Amino acid sequence: MRSPRLDFAEFYRSAKDDCLLAVLVSVGDRDTAQDLVAEAFARAWASWPAVSRHPAPAAWVVRTALNVGVSRWRRHRREVAVPDLALVADRPAAGEAAGLCVDPRIMAALLRLPARQRQVIALRLVLDMDTECTARVLGIAPGTVQAHLGRAMASLRSELVSTLQEESQS
Amino acid sequence: MIEDELITVLRQQRGKVVMTTPVEQIISRGHAVRNRRRAPGLIAAAVGAAAAAAVAVSVALPASRLAASHPASGSPAASSPATSHPARLPSVRLAAWTVTELADGRIQVTFREATDAARLQRTLRADGIPVSVTFAGKQNPACQPYSSHGGQAYWPFGQSTGPLNGVSFIHNPKDAYTTPYALVIDPSALPAGSGLQITTSGVPGGADNFQLDVGLVKASPQCTGS
Numbered sequence: 001m002r003s004p005r006l007d008f009a010e011f012y013r014s015a016k017d018d019c020l021l022a023v024l025v026s027v028g029d030r031d032t033a034q035d036l037v038a039e040a041f042a043r044a045w046a047s048w049p050a051v052s053r054h055p056a057p058a059a060w061v062v063r064t065a066l067n068v069g070v071s072r073w074r075r076h077r078r079e080v081a082v083p084d085l086a087l088v089a090d091r092p093a094a095g096e097a098a099g100l101c102v103d104p105r106i107m108a109a110l111l112r113l114p115a116r117q118r119q120v121i122a123l124r125l126v127l128d129m130d131t132e133c134t135a136r137v138l139g140i141a142p143g144t145v146q147a148h149l150g151r152a153m154a155s156l157r158s159e160l161v162s163t164l165q166e167e168s169q170s
Numbered sequence: 171m172i173e174d175e176l177i178t179v180l181r182q183q184r185g186k187v188v189m190t191t192p193v194e195q196i197i198s199r200g201h202a203v204r205n206r207r208r209a210p211g212l213i214a215a216a217v218g219a220a221a222a223a224a225v226a227v228s229v230a231l232p233a234s235r236l237a238a239s240h241p242a243s244g245s246p247a248a249s250s251p252a253t254s255h256p257a258r259l260p261s262v263r264l265a266a267w268t269v270t271e272l273a274d275g276r277i278q279v280t281f282r283e284a285t286d287a288a289r290l291q292r293t294l295r296a297d298g299i300p301v302s303v304t305f306a307g308k309q310n311p312a313c314q315p316y317s318s319h320g321g322q323a324y325w326p327f328g329q330s331t332g333p334l335n336g337v338s339f340i341h342n343p344k345d346a347y348t349t350p351y352a353l354v355i356d357p358s359a360l361p362a363g364s365g366l367q368i369t370t371s372g373v374p375g376g377a378d379n380f381q382l383d384v385g386l387v388k389a390s391p392q393c394t395g396s
Contacts, residue, residue: 009193016189024187038191045200047306050369102183125180157176
């Protein structure tokens with residue numbers, strides 16, 4: 001029987017980057033995303049007996065990271081007047097504020113999507129979760145996931161088609 | 171650009187973002203989280219031990235000397251520190267959960283914090299629900315999945331992953347973050363011979379940082395109390 005520490009270390013090694021990208025797509029800031037994901041993995045370790053039996057532990061981490069982000073926003077909004085997190089997350093941010101290594105055009109296009117569409121993209125395409133699982137994680141209906149994904153893909157297609165086609169021709 | 175190309179482009183971004191935090195740092199932080207969860211229990215144990223010691227001292231010392239050296243120890247307030255201190259805690263904290271019987275006989279449980287699992291278990295069992303309640307990632311080892319309905323429903327997923335007769339979740343899909351965790355249980359709709367297992371993973375006491383897992387288990391005295 002393997003030790004929980006080894007199991008967790010292997011899970012962390014295999015899932016950390018995808019979880020970070022998924023959260024980064026949602027929150028739009030690399031440092032914030034890394035902080036949230038680190039906290040979420042720490043909580044996963046603290047509850048490892050339960051999390052390890054979860055059908056989608058990486059989704060648990062992403063969900064927890066996003067919840068931690070919301071909790072922090074709730075605390076900080078009482079201290080300093082800041083815009084709503086959703087508005088902050090929905091801002092048309094440029095690539096410089098986002099993931100440093102992700103293609104800035106793609107990141108900018110992603111960050112122009114509504115928050116829920118970004119979460120669907122993150123779970124469906126980054127974590128490779130199916131529609132049912134994505135729906136359960138986000139607490140929405142599978143049909144709603146499909147609708148968000150369709151709208152997100154349409155928006156991304158219209159934003160990225162010209163630049164990426166030019167790139168491929170050159 | 172066709173759909174597959176776009177998906178490929180997006181997936182190519184995987185691997186371009188690297189999580190640099192070492193696993194040792196994560197585990198170290200995880201230990202701190204775990205210790206923080208245990209702190210309330212340790213404090214309660216310490217208060218209980220202090221109370222027991224106070225009683226032992228009051229029994230061992232002669233009454234005259236006791237009155238002289240511990241003038242306050244004979245007062246009712248000082249003689250029951252174990253009961254007076256915990257009793258004050260709820261008055262300064264929000265209720266962790268609420269159990270309400272609805273007009274149709276179903277039981278609604280609203281969670282705000284994942285604390286006091288034992289009392290919630292007693293309350294629900296008193297309402298006729300065969301249930302095991304454990305928080306903070308612990309599970310009753312006596313509980314076995316119910317044969318044909320072993321799937322669990324995960325909050326904040328909000329909806330059962332499979333047949334979970336007798337349990338429904340209340341949530342607002344448009345505002346899942348701020349909706350209190352709530353579920354409605356219809357004891358009469360639970361399959362014969364089954365009970366519920368309610369567990370949480372995440373941080374106890376943190377309203378936003380725990381996930382509620384509900385599943386059907388085989389009813390047994392060791393697991394669900396009946």
